[in-house]
Amino acid sequence: MTETNPWPIAGPDVATITADHPQPLEALAAGDVPALVIRGAVSTQTCEQLVDRFVAEQLLYDPRKPIPDQFIEDAIPEGYYREGRNKDATFAWKAKTATGRRRIDIGTSLGYRGSDPDDFFAHSRETHELFAKLFTTDDDPIRVLYHNLQQLAAGKHVLTAREPDGRLYGPAIIRAHYGGYTYAPHFDSVRLREKREDFAVHSFEHQFAGVLVLQNTQLGDQTAQCVLHRCQWSPEVDPHLKEGSFHEYAERESIGNVQVVLQPGDLYFFNTRSIHEVPGIAGELPRIVLATFIGYSSDRDDIFVWS
Ligand SMILES: O=C(O)CCC(=O)C(=O)O
Ligand SMILES: [Fe+2]
8 A cells, every 4th residue: 555645745837736726825824735846937048047147247156266255254154043123143053154154145135134124125125126137037037936926826916025115125035055055944934033023024924935946056966955844833842943953853753854856947835934954965066046935824915025
């Protein structure tokens, strides 16, 4: 007898996902599915062209060449985030200088800049201008992500997050992870983790991530892939995340997980309250993704996307 998977990933395209789950985002919110995966949302050729452009525009560096100092200074440490208006990092797994594991962002991160709202919205404005120049209508991966999300939205409306006075959040962010940069088991929530009460995105009941892989890192036959644990964040789980003992806890509690294996061009959506991780692989090239967060409430017609 074959065992049926108790927590199957939905995919590989919008038509199949919506046939299996008429309200796919409700299924994510409820934790019924670990992820919605859309294969080949962008062609591998476009992915390569985009990565080449980021390097040519000096927005990312090519690790096979000498690294300009600016990138070393601008790198974001592993595990970095800030709470509320706190200017200091609340939690970072590794000090900035300790490893060659670097993350370089192109775009505006609420997690990184949100403790100074004026700076955050000014930076977001610059990001909108940069992206308008960086992408053409035909190769804009942000349009692809929003378009797919809209098709999964069962009649709700997908739009870039905004404050009531019209100030826009960053629409998405490009993140390059060098040297085996690792996301240890964690969750993301502007409500439950970062406590950003003074931002409009705080009012959504659920938070998802939408991530499009543009380039993976490879070492031998290994690539870096996200693991989603069948466990939603709770105060009980929290000490295990902070102490780095989540894997032992999951083993003890028989918490299952799935690895979401993606190729460049694949897009996935998941509920960021599920504990998740991306173990780093120190391949020659960085893993590069286009990443978003998504605010969703069952009783609201609008779906906010930000970075
Ligand atoms: O890079 C990924 O696939 C996911 C990273 C992550 O944990 C997040 O965006 O919240
Ligand atoms: Fe995350």
